[in-house]
Amino acid sequence: MRIIIATHGELAKSLIETAELIIGTNHQMSYFCMTKSKSGEVGKKELTELIYSDTLTDLVIFTDVYGGSVNNICSEILLSLPENETFHLVSGVNLPMILTTIMTSYNEDSLEVILTESIKEGRNGIKYINELVKGVV
Numbered sequence: 001m002r003i004i005i006a007t008h009g010e011l012a013k014s015l016i017e018t019a020e021l022i023i024g025t026n027h028q029m030s031y032f033c034m035t036k037s038k039s040g041e042v043g044k045k046e047l048t049e050l051i052y053s054d055t056l057t058d059l060v061i062f063t064d065v066y067g068g069s070v071n072n073i074c075s076e077i078l079l080s081l082p083e084n085e086t087f088h089l090v091s092g093v094n095l096p097m098i099l100t101t102i103m104t105s106y107n108e109d110s111l112e113v114i115l116t117e118s119i120k121e122g123r124n125g126i127k128y129i130n131e132l133v134k135g136v137v
Contacts, residue, residue: 001106002054005093006032006047006074007064019098027102034070044073051077056085058111060101062093088115097122 005012012031019029032050034043047070051059063071071091078089088111090097100118109117 001058001060001101001111002028002030003098003101004030004032004050004059004061005063005098006034006061006070007093008034008068008070010035011064015093015095015098018095019102022099023102029098029102032070040069040073043069044076047073048077051087056081056087058106059087060111060115061087061089062097063089063091064093066091088112090115090119092119092122094122094125096125 005015007015010033012033016029016031019027030050030053032043032047038046051061051074061074063074065071071089074089078087081087097118100121101114104114104117106114
């Protein structure tokens with residue numbers, strides 16, 4: 001499985017660096033950062049090159065914001081592909097999603113099952129701690 005994390009700013013790079021602190025560097029993850037210095041055209045060109053740098057089979061792309069420019073570029077590319085040649089696109093990336101995706105055995109589960117579990121773990125990691133500790137302190 002190959003993973004691309006594509007975000008606004010330097011978030012994608014930081015997410016990979018943080019994941020590597022926890023799980024090491026034995027993975028196929030790369031990143032794309034849409035910065036102020038890149039035009040939409042330049043960003044699309046870079047992201048397209050990154051996506052096509054290897055086979056699309058078993059490619060997962062995580063983006064930060066659904067409907068944001070990075071997600072829209074990936075969606076455009078995804079929609080331009082024939083059904084038999086595609087990749088998996090998931091928005092709302094967070095660290096629990098990345099860790100779950102990498103640490104789940106791909107040999108035992110399909111990529112769709114892994115991504116469904118990763119999204120669930122990403123949601124489960126969001127807690128309003130004040131509500132949890134009410135009456136405890």
